[in-house]
Amino acid sequence: MSAERNVKAETKEHTVTGQIPWSETCFGCNGGPNEGVGLRLAVTDDGYVACRYFTKECHQGFPGFVHGGIIASYFDEVLWGQTVILAPEASAMTVEMNIRYLSAVKTGQEIRVIAKPAKVEGRHIYVEGFLLLPDDTVAVTAKAHYITVKKSNTLTEHENERMKHGEEPAYRTIRF
């Protein structure tokens, strides 16, 4: 994905085939009204992890705009979703992330955050992604590097159990 400003993505509709389970205790995915970000990670039939998300007022930095640290959380979460697909027997932790903020992201609008099919090299998983505004402008791009770890080092038994089963997707298609 280009890092130029004001680039519009060429989009098409993608079919959602599943949803990665979410955790009540994770800041990125717990769905309380204000406590967490509340992302839901859809998996598409062509190997993307994607999320439609309505940006919250309580996540603003400058008035009316989403805080950059919250945007980093969007990516940490959505890009991490690729590690679930690629290393289902393990879990993975972020060791590096690079984010390019190209356009400000307003609160109170539906954005999409997308993780591309990723690359695995042993314990290393490299994932790239992008954030689309409602008019398909690429507002943010990101690259992250994850290292696989034993599941028991990161997830509770209850979460491990939930990870074994898919979840009913919140939506059936997503455009990006």
Ligand SMILES: CCCCCCCCCCCC(=O)SCCNC(=O)CCNC(=O)[C@H](O)C(C)(C)COP(=O)(O)OP(=O)(O)OC[C@H]1O[C@@H](n2cnc3c(N)ncnc32)[C@H](O)[C@@H]1OP(=O)(O)O
């Ligand atoms: C229903 C439930 C849903 C649950 C939903 C939950 C979703 C949560 C998603 C959020 C994800 C996060 O934010 S995770 C939180 C932020 N990240 C962290 O706190 C990670 C901190 N780092 C660590 O704890 C450690 O570095 C580990 C565990 C990742 C790796 O340690 P280790 O297992 O002892 O392995 P080690 O030999 O040191 O490193 C392994 C390889 O990684 C490389 N490596 C290690 N650190 C780095 C680094 N910063 N940058 C580059 N490379 C690195 C090493 O060079 C080595 O390469 P080589 O020699 O093998 O080539």
